[in-house]
Amino acid sequence: MVRDILRSLKVTFGHLFAPKVTVQYPDEPVRVAPRFRGRHILRRWEDGKERCIACHLCSAACPADAITVIAEDNPRDNPISRGERYAKVYQIDLLRCIFCGYCEDACPVNAIVLGSGFEFAGYRRDEFIVNKEELLEPHPNSFVKDSFFDSTLYDRPYLPVPLLVDREAVIEGRQREIEEMTRIGKPPIVIRPY
Secondary structure (H helix, E strand, O other): OHHHHHHHHHHHHHHHHOOEEEOOOOOOOOOOOOOOOOEEEEEOOOOOOOOOOOHHHHHOOOOOOEEEEEEEEEOOOOOOEOOEEEEEEEEEOOOOOOOOOOHHHHHHOOOOEEOOOOOOOOOOOOHHHEHHHHHHHOOOOOOOOOHHHHHHHOOOOOOOOOOOOHHHHHHHHHHHHHHHHHHHHOOOOOOOOO
């Protein structure tokens, strides 16, 4: 019994002199992981037009069915987005959202991204249904400057289209050719046949 008490005291004193991990929130900023998925952001192009082309891929990819998109034809005299359509209504129910990032992955124009904001608060359920105006980042030429809406943080390269040579090399099993191209610094796109 004495041995057990001494073992527990050893653990207690070991933690007593360890550095503290408590953050005095909200006085101290909380550091989140670089790939943290938080508040949704609808991005704009550099000219101020909305990126969303209302393709409904984000709402189709959402496993929680939290995204509602209603499309409308783009006006020809003053287009809102670069596509044929734009999102007249774009809503996300944050109480249903599981912040998985599937909407971000499904978007072909990189319009919806998940930022680093995590502070959500409200007294009623309808306060957690965010609409397009709350999701859109400010116009690039506006005077609103906020580090939360830094568009360069959310740019990701588009995936290149695989070449026919790469597909044939994989199908025919020419792995040495692929390894050689990778060694010289020109890696091909590898498509694994099922």
